[in-house]
Amino acid sequence: MxxxxxxxxxxxxxxxxxxxxxxxxxxxxxxxxxxxxxxxxxxxxxxxxxxxxxxxxxxxxxxxxxxxxxxxxxxxxxxxxxxxxxxxxxxxxxxxxxxxxxxxxxxxxxxxxxxTPANKEVVQGQFRLFRVWGDATQASALAYYPNSKTEPLGYRLWTLTGQLLYEGPRPPSLSDWPEGVYLLQEQTAQGLRVRAFFVTGTR
Incomplete structure (x- = not known):
């Protein structure tokens, strides 16, 4: 309801x-x-x-x-x-x-x-599909649907020394990595985009 x-x-x-x-x-x-x-x-x-x-x-x-x-x-x-x-x-x-x-x-x-992280206002906006069945004690996991025209289709996370830490269709979780500087490579329909960011120990 x-x-x-x-x-x-x-x-x-x-x-x-x-x-x-x-x-x-x-x-x-x-x-x-x-x-x-x-x-x-x-x-x-x-x-x-x-x-x-x-x-x-x-x-x-x-x-x-x-x-x-x-x-x-x-x-x-x-x-x-x-x-x-x-x-x-x-x-x-x-x-x-x-x-x-x-x-x-x-x-x-x-x-x-x-x-749900649904948000139509940002490039990486997501929405969640819910499939509820049985006595409704179970629901489906997050379904992520990128917009191929504007959103990244794949991600790679690198250290500054060139070590590949992550590769996948969804953004990596920052909480998985220690403090430091990282490069996030995003594969889009228009080509590659690289972002540098700093993960702090107080996040």
């Missing part, structure tokens, strides 16, 4: 769109009251939710998602159906992540929050 958590407040400093914070729309017919009404009834099927915002269990999550109080309110509605809650699929932070939804009061987990 879809969960509308997008704010209607204008973005700050004259930027386009709306602000980054989530909103439960707590008014008659709003999102949280719709969920309350829906989940007050018996749900015979596994529950999968789609929302722009992830369910982050963090004291500072309100900066770019639901506040801790809003998180607790959503989880309190999901908790009675915890045996049926499977997935909360989200975006907003443009990252690949998969973690349990936790009831902060009891420490119990109920389903998983799965984030």
């Amino acid at each position: 879809g969960v509308d958590g997008v704010s209607r407040q204008p973005a700050p400093l004259g930027q386009a769109g709306v602000g980054p914070q989530a909103d439960l729309h707590d008014f008659p017919g709003g999102t949280i009251r719709f969920l309350d009404t829906l989940l007050s009834a018996t749900q015979p099927f596994p529950l999968v939710f789609f929302c722009h915002y992830p369910l982050l269990n963090s004291p500072i999550s309100g900066t770019h998602s639901f506040s801790p109080q809003e998180y607790d309110r959503i989880v309190s509605l999901l908790y009675p159906h915890r045996s049926q809650v499977r997935l909360w699929i989200a975006g907003h932070l443009h990252r690949q992540a998969d973690y349990p939804i936790t009831n902060r009061a009891t420490g119990e987990t109920l389903g998983r929050c799965v984030e």
Whole structure:
């Protein structure tokens, strides 16, 4: 089911769109009251939710998602159906992540929050395909679809001494390599592109 958590407040400093914070729309017919009404009834099927915002269990999550109080309110509605809650699929932070939804009061987990790095605004934007089956306890892994006209089709990571560290169709993870200077070679439809970057020990 879809969960509308997008704010209607204008973005700050004259930027386009709306602000980054989530909103439960707590008014008659709003999102949280719709969920309350829906989940007050018996749900015979596994529950999968789609929302722009992830369910982050963090004291500072309100900066770019639901506040801790809003998180607790959503989880309190999901908790009675915890045996049926499977997935909360989200975006907003443009990252690949998969973690349990936790009831902060009891420490119990109920389903998983799965984030997609979908982003149409950048050259290396990705999207994630979800194939949910059975009792919805399994979902497909990340599917990466490059745009052959603008995005790299392959990557090679080199040291400055010419040692090849990585070769593959997706960008290498910086967390896999020690501090140092590296060269990233990108194969595109227009030819090769090389970038130099420095990996620090404080990333």
